[in-house]
Amino acid sequence: MTADLDPIIHPTHRLRICAMLVAGGTLELSVVKEHLDLSPSALSKQVAALVDAGYVKQERLGSDTRRVWLSMTRQGRKAYQGHVAALREIVNATTVPAPD
């Protein structure tokens, strides 16, 4: 009943990264970097955290294999959905502990 916020996803940069990937499918790392205006190292680390958690897949695709592409894994999509559900639950809460 009480969905939990996912601490891997919640921090602002990672939440944004996931949102982009969920909406956009497979995106180039550099596109995400520009869109979120993150430094290379900051982005790389946040993405690494998502990859470590099994939420995001990284691959070098296309003709120029220097470029990295990102996409959500099935597990990541599920975790993201759960996280968003938890956010909605919190934000939409109308019920509040009854006063004494």
Next chain:
Amino acid sequence: MTADLDPIIHPTHRLRICAMLVAGGTLELSVVKEHLDLSPSALSKQVAALVDAGYVKQERLGSDTRRVWLSMTRQGRKAYQGHVAALREIVNATTVPAPD
């Protein structure tokens, strides 16, 4: 157009505290503590951060002045609304940077 996430509000405990107060009006600190299952010191610190930001008002009301009551300030409510708007914007984003 791009609303920003508020770093004061975003962290999970503070988000929950704000959500409770926005929904519940004036609540006793201990009620919040029980509801969120936080240790005394953890709660005290998170609330202090919200108070420092001017988002939450703390007062000792009623006969037992040991008990602290919490409520959102006007500024806090506004910040919370903005934060939630930003969350919605991120989560509902359908538009994504166009591919090459």
Next chain:
DNA sequence: CAGGTTGTTTTCCATAGCGGAAACTATCGC
């Protein structure tokens, strides 16, 4: 294929945030 360039990751470092435990302050009820 050497050398330069571009894209990404890693290392190093300094700083901020967080939470538990325990000491402390203030108040209450008897």
Next chain:
DNA sequence: GCGATAGTTTCCGCTATGGAAAACAACCTG
């Protein structure tokens, strides 16, 4: 006044974060 109750602060260790620069990888050109 005393023990119990509510909350805050201090102290401490741990994790997270981010910038800068070094390192690494892949590409491109001559």
